[in-house]
Every structure is written in C-alpha cells, then in structure tokens.
Amino acid sequence: xxxxxxxxxxxxxxxxxxxxxxxxxxxxxxxxxxxxxxxxxxxxxxxxxxxxxxxxxxxxxxxxxxxxxxxxxxxxxxxxxxxxxxxxxxxxxxxxxxxxxxxxxxxxxxxxxxxxxxxxxxxxxxxxxxxxxxxxxxxxxxxxxxxxxxxxxxxxxxxxxxxxxxxxxxxxxxxxxxxxxxxxxxxxxxxxxxxxxxxxxxxxxxxxxxxxxxxxxxxxxxxxxxxxxxxxxxxxxxxxxxxxxxxxxxxxxxxxxxxxxxxxxxxxxxxxxxx
Amino acid sequence: xxxxxxxxxxxxxxxxxxxxxxxxxxxxxxxxxxxxxxxxxxxxxxxxxxxxxxxxxxxxxxxxxxxxxxxxxxxxxxxxxxxxxxxxxxxxxxxxxxxxxxxxxxxxxxxxxxxxxxxxxxxxxxxxxxxxxxxxxxxxxxxxxxxxxxxxxxxxxxxxxxxxxxxxxxxxxxxxxxxxxxxxxxxxxxxxxxxxxxxxxxxxxxxxxxxxxxxxxxxxxxxxxxxxxxxxxxxxxxxxxxxxxxxxxxxxxxxxxxxxxxxxxxxxxxxxxxxxxxxxxxxxxxxxxxxxxxxxxxxxxxxxxxxxxxxxxxxxxxxxxxxxxxxxxxxxxxxxxxxxxxxxxxxxxx
Numbered sequence: 001x002x003x004x005x006x007x008x009x010x011x012x013x014x015x016x017x018x019x020x021x022x023x024x025x026x027x028x029x030x031x032x033x034x035x036x037x038x039x040x041x042x043x044x045x046x047x048x049x050x051x052x053x054x055x056x057x058x059x060x061x062x063x064x065x066x067x068x069x070x071x072x073x074x075x076x077x078x079x080x081x082x083x084x085x086x087x088x089x090x091x092x093x094x095x096x097x098x099x100x101x102x103x104x105x106x107x108x109x110x111x112x113x114x115x116x117x118x119x120x121x122x123x124x125x126x127x128x129x130x131x132x133x134x135x136x137x138x139x140x141x142x143x144x145x146x147x148x149x150x151x152x153x154x155x156x157x158x159x160x161x162x163x164x165x166x167x168x169x170x171x172x173x174x175x176x177x178x179x180x181x182x183x184x185x186x187x188x189x190x191x192x193x194x195x196x197x198x199x200x201x202x203x204x205x206x207x208x209x210x211x212x213x214x215x216x217x218x219x220x221x222x223x224x225x226x227x228x229x230x231x232x233x234x235x236x237x238x239x240x241x242x243x244x245x246x247x248x249x250x251x252x253x254x255x256x257x258x259x260x261x262x263x264x265x266x267x268x269x270x271x272x273x274x275x
Numbered sequence: 276x277x278x279x280x281x282x283x284x285x286x287x288x289x290x291x292x293x294x295x296x297x298x299x300x301x302x303x304x305x306x307x308x309x310x311x312x313x314x315x316x317x318x319x320x321x322x323x324x325x326x327x328x329x330x331x332x333x334x335x336x337x338x339x340x341x342x343x344x345x346x347x348x349x350x351x352x353x354x355x356x357x358x359x360x361x362x363x364x365x366x367x368x369x370x371x372x373x374x375x376x377x378x379x380x381x382x383x384x385x386x387x388x389x390x391x392x393x394x395x396x397x398x399x400x401x402x403x404x405x406x407x408x409x410x411x412x413x414x415x416x417x418x419x420x421x422x423x424x425x426x427x428x429x430x431x432x433x434x435x436x437x438x439x440x441x442x443x444x445x446x447x448x449x450x451x452x453x454x455x456x457x458x459x460x461x462x463x464x465x466x467x468x469x470x471x472x473x474x475x476x477x478x479x480x481x482x483x484x485x486x487x488x489x490x491x492x493x494x495x496x497x498x499x500x501x502x503x504x505x506x507x508x509x510x511x512x513x514x515x516x517x518x519x520x521x522x523x524x525x526x527x528x529x530x531x532x533x534x535x536x537x538x539x540x541x542x543x544x545x546x547x548x549x550x551x552x553x554x555x556x557x558x559x560x561x562x563x564x565x566x567x568x569x570x571x572x573x574x575x576x577x578x579x580x581x582x583x584x585x586x587x588x589x590x591x592x593x594x595x596x597x598x599x600x601x602x603x604x605x606x607x608x609x610x611x612x613x614x615x616x617x618x619x620x621x622x623x624x625x
Contacts, residue, residue: 173362175321176360179352180354181349183346187348190373
C-alpha cells in the first residue's frame with residue numbers, strides 16, 4: 001500500500017499535485033511587487049485625510065461619473081467589440097493581419113496622444129464635431145467625451161479576450177449548425193456566442209477596470225464632468241500628493257469590488273466550456 | 276440518387292473524383308489523406324470546388340457551369356462527425372430540437388421524443404451530452420441530423436472513437452435508421468470491414484482519386500490495384516513477370532513461385548503484380564517440386580494463425596487454421612489456381 005504516488009492521504013481522497021515551487025515563487029514575487037507599493041503608500045495615509053478625500057470625491061460627483069461612464073463604455077465595447085472579435089476569429093479577408101494589429105494600437109500609443117487624436121476628430125472645431133454640435137451632441141467636456149476616451153483605451157482588452165474565446169470554439173460545432181440549416185447569424189447567436197461566452201466575460205472586467213482608471217485621454221477630451229482619475233489629478237495640482245493619494249484608495253476599492261463581483265458571478269478565469 | 280463530379284484543391288492537394296449511385300448507401304473508403312473528408316466537405320458546402328457538379332436526386336447542390344453553389348445552410352445535409360457534433364451548452368433534447376426542420380414547429384416535443392426513440396434513447400431528452408457515453412453521443416448526433424429532414428446524411432468516421440462492441444451495434448442500427456427514414460447516406464471510413472457492412476455502393480479513394488468503385492462484394496473479390504488489394508485483405512502483393520497464358524489465366528513467375536492469376540493481363544510479357552489472401556496460401560510438407568518457404572514469424576490471430584514465410588527473396592503471409600508450424604520450420608507453399616489476382620501498381624494510375 002506504499003506505492004500510491006501522489007494520490008496519498010485518506011483512502012478515496014484524491015490530492016491534486018500542487019504547483020511546482022519555482023512557479024509558486026515567481027507568482028509570489030510578482031504579487032509582492034504589485035501589492036507592496038500600495039501597502040507602503042496607503043499606510044502613510046492619515047485616516048482623516050482618507051475620510052476627507054472620500055467626501056471630496058463624492059461631493060465632486062466623481063465616483064458616480066466614473067462608475068456610469070466606465071459602465072457605458074464597457075457596454076459599447078461589448079456590443080461593438082464582440083462582433084469584431086468574431087470576424088477576426090473566423091472570417092478570411094484581405095488586410096486581416098492589419099486589422100488585427102490595429103486593435104492593439106490603443107495599447108501602444110500613450111493615452112494622452114489618444115486624447116489629442118480624439119479631439120482632432122470630435123473637437124468642436126472639427127467637421128465631425130461641428131456636425132454633431134449642430135445636432136445638440138457635445139463631445140468635449142461632456143460624459144460622451146469621457147465614454148469615447150474610455151472606449152478607445154478599453155476596447156483592445158475585450159476584443160483580444162473575445163477573439164481568443166471564439167478561436168477556441170471548435171469549428172465543427174458551427175459546421176454542424178450550418179448543416180442543420182441554421183444561417184450564419186443564427187449560428188453565431190445560438191452556437192458560437194454561447195460557447196465563447198465565458199471567455200468573453202473574462203474580458204469584461206478587464207475593459208471596465210481599464211475604463212475606470214482611464215486618465216490620459218479623458219483629461220484631453222473631457223476635463224468635466226470630473227472622473228475619479230481626473231479628480232485625483234486636480235487634487236494633486238491644488239493640494240499636493242498627500243491630499244491626492246487617498247483618492248486612489250477609492251479607485252482601488254471600486255475596482256476590487258467589481259473584481260469580487262465578477263469572480264463571484266463566475267466571470268473571468270473561465271476557459272470556454274468546450275471539451 | 277447521388278451524382279458527384281468534383282475537382283477541388285486545398286494547398287497542394289488535388290481532389291478529382293466522380294461517382295454516382297442509384298442506391299441509398301454509399302461508402303467512401305480509403306487510407307488517411309485520400310481525400311475522403313474533403314469530398315464530404317465539398318458535398319456539405321464547406322469547401323468550394325473549382326469545377327464540377329453535385330446533385331442529390333433532382334436537387335443540384337453545386338454546378339459550376341450553371342453557377343449554382345448552395346451555401347451549407349440551404350443544402351439540408353445532416354452532418355455527423357467523429358466528435359464535436361453535439362452542442363455542449365444544450366441538453367440532449369435541445370440538441371435534437373436545434374436541428375428540427377420548420378415543418379415540425381408546434382410539434383417539437385413529440386418529434387424530439389420520436390427521434391430519440393428511433394436511436395434507442397427514449398427519455399434522455401433532459402440529459403446533458405457530457406454525461407453520455409461515446410456511443411450514446413453518436414446516437415444523439417444521428418437523431419439531431421435526422422431532425423432536419425435531410426436530403427442526404429453525411430457521416431465522417433462517426434464510430435471510430437467508440438469501443439468495438441458498441442461500434443458493431445451502432446453500424447447495424449444505422450442500417451435500420453437509413454431504411455426507416457429513407458435518407459441517402461454517404462459514409463466515410465478507413466475501415467474496409469465497416470465499409471463492407473454499410474455500403475451498397477463502395478467508392479475507394481486514394482491520393483485524391485477514385486481508384487475503384489462497385490458493390491462491396493465485387494471490390495473485395497476483384498481488387499483492381501495493389502492498394503485496394505491491401506484494403507480488402509489480400510495482403511500478399513507480389514511483383515513478378517508474365518511467363519505466359521493458360522486459358523483465361525495469366526501465368527506469373529515471382530522468385531520460386533509460379534501462379535496462375537486471374538484478372539486483366541497487362542499488355543506484353545513484362546512485369547506483373549498479383550495479390551493473394553493469406554487464407555488462400557496453402558502450406559504443406561516440403562516435398563520436391565513445390566516452392567519451399569522458411570517460417571520466420573508465427574502470430575496468433577483471431578480464428579487463424581498468421582504465419583510469415585520467406586520464400587526465396589519473397590515474403591508471404593499465410594493464415595493457417597489448425598496446428599501452425601514453428602519458426603524455422605521448412606514448409607511447402609502452394610497457391611491454388613485462381614487464388615492469385617492480377618492488380619495494377621498504384622503508381623501506374625497516377
């Protein structure tokens with residue numbers, strides 16, 4: 001009874017082999033690097049300053065603006081990004097590698113530059129901005145501008161996650177659906193989308209968090225209404241680092257709440273359920 | 276019933292096949308890489324040929340001259356693959372219902388139950404496909420394919436991943452289903468035994484070409500090429516030279532062997548290849564006047580013993596019933612008249 005390999009322990013209880021220690025070590029190192037600055041930074045804060053910062057951010061309406069715009073931006077990214085991801089995963093067309101690379105573009109350019117580009121496109125003195133303005137749609141210094149800036153930076157996360165999820169769907173499922181007389185759109189909605197859904201959902205918190213933390217493009221396009229990152233910057237300019245840093249705590253708490261909700265809902269961390 | 280004439284290419288692979296049948300069950304058989312699955316994909320509409328025509332009864336699915344190329348979702352072909360056929364996010368009943376043709380609207384539940392009963396899975400509608408055995412999954416896949424009232428069933432090695440005893444049942448049940456639903460079947464396999472059981476018309480593919488077509492009995496009795504001979508179990512394929520004619524038979528000399536082979540004689544008196552089934556190779560006492568072989572290997576098989584011999588430069592396999600000789604024994608080899616059959620070397624038909 002000695003040779004039971006890694007299935008040791010109580011009879012009938014299977015113990016899974018843990019991760020090899022070098023992997024665990026690498027993981028611990030990275031987590032420490034990510035967490036330690038927060039610990040030191042936040043430990044230096046004065047509790048009354050935290051309370052003041054939270055009150056201030058709330059008074060400026062920054063929490064509400066950030067949550068609403070990040071949520072709106074994520075919805076837009078999902079509605080437009082999932083179809084794009086499917087096209088990139090399945091369709092063959094000329095220039096596909098170029099479109100594939102373009103999706104990564106917002107990750108490469110500094111968000112500040114992205115903001116300038118958005119201003120050059122939607123600013124009040126551009127043809128498109130003037131056309132929209134004449135119809136009562138303001139982009140700059142408006143929630144619409146914030147959402148545009150957030151969509152710009154958050155889209156790649158969702159598109160890449162969704163594309164990988166669609167690519168992992170066994171093509172034969174779609175073939176069988178076609179053979180059963182279901183045209184492409186029906187097959188997409190009833191076969192490809194449900195099978196890729198867990199992977200797509202893994203991209204949703206990523207996009208939302210990136211939208212929530214978005215600063216560079218936002219401050220170019222819409223200084224008002226104030227989002228949390230912009231509020232943090234304003235506090236920094238007016239009162240210095242000690243007064244600004246507590247605002248970051250609000251962002252961290254909001255982000256942690258969303259990640260917790262996402263994990264509890266079984267989003268994220270799932271692989272497409274295909275076997 | 277089915278008429279296929281296709282030229283297609285994929286990368287450097289070229290497919291050029293033509294076959295037709297008035298029978299209900301057609302089996303495409305051949306080694307891997309023969310073009311069987313690609314032919315099926317052309318029939319289902321997932322691969323567009325360069326040229327040709329595909330018709331099921333009166334319905335033309337593809338015809339390059341008339342510019343007809345129905346998309347897969349308009350072809351009404353039921354597709355069953357080796358795996359990945361059932362949708363994992365739907366129940367068994369959901370999978371069958373997903374395939375239902377419009378005419379069954381309003382009667383979905385009854386029809387799904389009827390189809391599940393037809394494949395022997397009554398009462399399984401609420402189950403998840405993940406909880407089924409491999410054989411059960413393929414039964415559900417058949418029910419799903421039949422649900423669309425297909426004009427053609429396309430099955431690509433559907434039973435290859437199933438345990439052997441279950442596979443045998445599935446094959447028989449498939450025969451009954453095809454008769455009950457009166458739906459034409461194109462079945463792809465590399466297993467000649469399976470092909471023999473299921474086919475009314477057998478089409479042997481290799482290298483993207485049809486190398487022989489006919490009834491299974493005809494193909495088994497008269498393999499045209501060395502590859503078909505191999506496939507049907509006439510696994511002794513021996514190259515020799517024509518030594519003359521004896522009535523309708525051709526006398527071929529190969530090493531110490533001299534056989535009277537049936538089949539079409541090759542032109543002239545040059546090289547000739549013949550095939551012999553191991554069961555037709557007779558072994559006896561090593562007496563004078565008959566070729567002598569040395570036993571090099573003895574392999575127990577189901578029903579008979581496979582005895583491998585060296586006869587001069589040749590290697591021969593004999594299937595022996597009763598007491599087999601031992602390795603190293605000398606035996607007399609006899610290939611009775613008519614047991615050998617002339618075949619064409621496959622390289623010659625390229």
